[in-house]
Amino acid sequence: MNKALVKKITVFIFILFSAGQVFAQTSDSTALRTKKLKFFLNEEKTHWLAVHMYTQLWMRMNDNNPGSTISDVPEHYTYDVSVRRFRLGFQAQVSDRLWVYSQFGINNLNYQSPRGTSLDLLDAYAEFEVAKSLYIGAGKTAWTGLSRYSAPNTSKLLTNDLLLLALPTDGEADDLIRKLSVYAKGKLGKLDYRIVASKPFLPSNSSDTEEELEEDIAKFNDKMKGGIYSTYLKWEFWDAEANRIPFSNGTYLGEKKILSIGIGGEYQNDALSTTKNDTEVFHDMVLWSVDAFLDLPIDTFKKTAITAYLGYFNYDFGPNYIRNTATNNTTLTLDNSQASFNGAGNAFPSVGSGNSIYMQMGYLFPSMGRTRYYGKLQPYAAVQYSDFDRLDEPMTYYDLGINWFLKDHLSKFSLSLQNRPIYNSTDQGLEVDSRKWSAVLQYIIRIE
DSSP states (O other): HHHHHHHHHHHHHHHHHHHHHHHTTTTOOGGGOOOOEEEEEEETSSEEEEEEEEEEEEEEEEEOOOOOEEETTOOEEEEEEEEEEEEEEEEOOOOSSSSEEEEEEEEOOOSOOSSSSOOOEEEEEEEEEEEEEEEHHHHHHHHOOOOOSSSSSTTTTTSSSSOOOGGGTTTOOBBBBBBEEEEHHHHHHTTTEEEEEEOOEEEEEEEOOOSSSTTBOOOOOSSSSOEEEEEEEEEEEOOOOOSSSSOOOOTTTOOOOOOEEEEEEEEEEEEEEEEEEEEEEEEEEEEEEEEEEEEEETTTTTTTEEEEEEEEEEOOSSSSEEEEOOOTOOEEEOTTTOOTTTTTTEEEEESEEEEEEEEEEEOOOOSSSSOOOOEEEEEEEEEEEETTTTTTSSEEEEEEEEEEESSSSTEEEEEEEEEEEEEEETTTTEEEEEEEEEEEEEEEEEOO
């Protein structure tokens, strides 16, 4: 990384944390106690309506991929402010056994977005309690299998954003990880389970779809003969985690003692296609993973804790499938004469046929301040190592960061430094040519 870029990142971080100090000065320990936005519908208080809302804001400096342009002008670096997510959700226990959930939202509202962006219907489903150990639900929902972070709680993660590797069909067969599904879930003693059957959205309606098929490079198609079937089974050794909603927390801030091991899978018949001798050849999508999650309090009085996650992912989409993903992409257009395999902005190969290992770890320090509460700090590190079939060199992605909790998960800053590889074609194949950085300061405010 050159000296000019180091200087820019340093100034960027200083400005952002100076702004963050203003927010911290308004915090105190009494502010941690918050009344829930819950409205009871009967005198017994067994039927209720609850409301939640959160906003996720980004300030960012990105070292753009080669060839990235804005208005046909090279854009080597992008500095921007964006709304990474906004959510407005409702859930209600409308009878003793019937529960409903809906959520509206928007992702990636940045300087390139069209004016007048409207909220999308993300979730809309109902769930019926058959027994204490069995719940059946249906609708547009994020209930899915495969892994812990295939349905992440994006406002309560350890890292600053979700794990792209754990969302293998997002934007292809999903709508922001949601599908039209029927599911069964529940707990049998220490076993937490979910089984899901989904009708995928047509890949051709995705903005990233590539309609023209290629030989020996699999692509999603619209000719699937069945649904997507997935499951995730998790054994909880210590405290149990809530499973009212599908989303999994990334850290409990020392409030729980969690150790779980999970195994999951996802399957779709004839999901992808290639060509051979001008004939379309179909390929099944077969994905599975095994993972472990730890959230261990170290000092229960000071609420210090270690959080860790380790996952192994084995993906078979068909021959040489790979996907470059850009989170909240900084640029959308390319000068093809200068472009790399990654594409525009901050894209990198995050999902593909092959094997991957992902790990993350964080440590929660005690509260800062003796007479005044200044929040808590939680540094973390994460790495993804993927041996994708299409690439001649393994893909390694790093994320180093720190969370600053002003009001637990209801109000927090996260600073993340991310490093990604840039691939180019050589005589040997697709190899790493260079690496690029991103610096992201995130602020999340959650009302529930």
